[in-house]
Amino acid sequence: MDDGSVAARHETDFRWPHSDTSQTPYRVYTDETLYALEQQRIFQGPVWNFIGLECEIPNPGDFKTTFAGDAPLIVVRDRDGNINAMVNRCAHKGSLVCFKPRGNVQELTCVYHNWVYDLAGNLTGVAFRRGVNGKGGLDPEFDLKKNGLQRLRVETYRGLIFGTFSDRTPPFRDYIGPELCANIDRVFPKKLKVLGYHSQVLPNNWKLYVENNKDAYHASLLHVFHNTFGVVRPTMGGGIKLSDNGWHHLSYTVRNKDSDDVVGKEQVRSLKDQYKLQDVRMMEHKLELGDYTTNAIQTIFPTTVVQQILNALAMRQLVPKGVDKSELIWTILGFEDDDVDMQELRLKVNNLVGPAGLISMEDGCVGGWVQTAAKADPTAQTVMPMGGRNIEPTEGSRVTEAAVRGFWKGWRELMGV
Amino acid sequence: MTTTLANDLSLRLRIEALFADYVQCIDDDALEQWPDFFTGDGVYRVTSRENLSLGLPVCLVYCEGRGMMADRISAMRTANIFEPHTYNHSISALKILSVAVDGIRTQSNFAVFRTMADGNMSLFNCGRYMDRIVEDNGVLKLADRLVVLESRRIDTLLVIPI
Numbered sequence A: 001m002d003d004g005s006v007a008a009r010h011e012t013d014f015r016w017p018h019s020d021t022s023q024t025p026y027r028v029y030t031d032e033t034l035y036a037l038e039q040q041r042i043f044q045g046p047v048w049n050f051i052g053l054e055c056e057i058p059n060p061g062d063f064k065t066t067f068a069g070d071a072p073l074i075v076v077r078d079r080d081g082n083i084n085a086m087v088n089r090c091a092h093k094g095s096l097v098c099f100k101p102r103g104n105v106q107e108l109t110c111v112y113h114n115w116v117y118d119l120a121g122n123l124t125g126v127a128f129r130r131g132v133n134g135k136g137g138l139d140p141e142f143d144l145k146k147n148g149l150q151r152l153r154v155e156t157y158r159g160l161i162f163g164t165f166s167d168r169t170p171p172f173r174d175y176i177g178p179e180l181c182a183n184i185d186r187v188f189p190k191k192l193k194v195l196g197y198h199s200q201v202l203p204n205n206w207k208l209y210v211e212n213n214k215d216a217y218h219a220s221l222l223h224v225f226h227n228t229f230g231v232v233r234p235t236m237g238g239g240i241k242l243s244d245n246g247w248h249h250l251s252y253t254v255r256n257k258d259s260d261d262v263v264g265k266e267q268v269r270s271l272k273d274q275y276k277l278q279d280v281r282m283m284e285h286k287l288e289l290g291d292y293t294t295n296a297i298q299t300i301f302p303t304t305v306v307q308q309i310l311n312a313l314a315m316r317q318l319v320p321k322g323v324d325k326s327e328l329i330w331t332i333l334g335f336e337d338d339d340v341d342m343q344e345l346r347l348k349v350n351n352l353v354g355p356a357g358l359i360s361m362e363d364g365c366v367g368g369w370v371q372t373a374a375k376a377d378p379t380a381q382t383v384m385p386m387g388g389r390n391i392e393p394t395e396g397s398r399v400t401e402a403a404v405r406g407f408w409k410g411w412r413e414l415m416g417v
Numbered sequence B: 001m002t003t004t005l006a007n008d009l010s011l012r013l014r015i016e017a018l019f020a021d022y023v024q025c026i027d028d029d030a031l032e033q034w035p036d037f038f039t040g041d042g043v044y045r046v047t048s049r050e051n052l053s054l055g056l057p058v059c060l061v062y063c064e065g066r067g068m069m070a071d072r073i074s075a076m077r078t079a080n081i082f083e084p085h086t087y088n089h090s091i092s093a094l095k096i097l098s099v100a101v102d103g104i105r106t107q108s109n110f111a112v113f114r115t116m117a118d119g120n121m122s123l124f125n126c127g128r129y130m131d132r133i134v135e136d137n138g139v140l141k142l143a144d145r146l147v148v149l150e151s152r153r154i155d156t157l158l159v160i161p162i
């Protein structure tokens, strides 16, 4: 778990061309060496990767497979009820130990040569250990204890499971800080239930999607559904919160407390009056979290998003798939105690989000447009002047790129560039 | 030809004609007519084989009634932003599962090929239609269409109905 030594294996001549992060060179989206370095220094560095939910593996022996960056993982609940996460790579010849997305097992067996691990990843058995007829078999010097699966540190928070490869990663609460913990407390106050999964393949470098989430400036401009059909009320307040180090953010919108309990029962004010929805049930909002927040998008460095859009709750996990491709895995959530009506409301509101989401689908294609344009000149640069050059929270406005600059600050710190 | 066989064949041909009209409406970009293939309170859902097999209820698209379908289309026309593309559907293996008072239940296969404006063509997804079809004033309409995508992976985005 010492990331210092592995990081040294990759080097790059890349140096950040500025003192601040209000501009990014396009090379960061297209460079294979930087991509390899990110695996070591970011995904396997001192960060917490979101790797699943406790409710996905409720019973001993339940497992799921997932990724942290390029690294394939097994997340499993052991017989003591603890959650363990291991790299899904047999210590023997490197085969995937679990090749199914989920299941329940007594132990973890690599089918290639029948090496067997317990649910904490300890190697417990090796096929033909004593050879056949006294010949062959395991080298007597071979120490089973030293040949387990590579383990991650695991922490859970409000039903979410996070894993880290590094000993240096601070405890999760300290990693994101109290203000951003409070949003997770707010959005996930009760036992969660998975309502479904979506997968969206994005034709762009993973960082372009992360930037998109940190960039509240684009929301009312790119996602015209809001304005066209009057989703945005003039009375709406909101702002941006940032962790002290700028790595993580929360963008939120709060509606007027005097509004009806249910947004969308009547058509809210539309900028173009001719566009009215025939059926507003997919925009209903039942207050359930004890406040008037309508939208809250929270990022956890590097690739996790906590989502509340009305009553559509979700975790988004971004998995890089090479320098110009990524997979966005949506886990759509409700609460265990949702009644039939509440679940039905969530299913309708989920029309707004996901790969076919009426207010979010554009995020699937914009990254690809940047990726296409970025290839030609890796030294050309973006410019992100909104809200100044600082990395500071704002209240009352989301017209700032501070959170994006904060992401690049974190990226630079971990990449050492 | 027995009457039963003639009736069966006639029903099959009518359903096949409905499906042909349905996919050609979409492929011809006549999407304003798409909700008319459903009953007034018809249900249209798009989900994945994974969600269905895990018994998970969330759909990519969930329209209850023609109004929500029409809203999807007007959002696509006026609000949503995406690279222009067209679909070409292939449908096959129509199986009539049951005929009952509340409708005819069928299952059929589809494949959707997507072509972008620059000519880039790909298999967007394939899967099954699970339908309940009713007769409405002598015309067959979809009372319930569940689109089950074989792959949960959506490339880029899903905006045109399947």
Ligand SMILES: [Fe+2]
Binding pocket: A212, A218, A219, A222, A223, A360, A362, A363
């Ligand atoms: Fe967006």
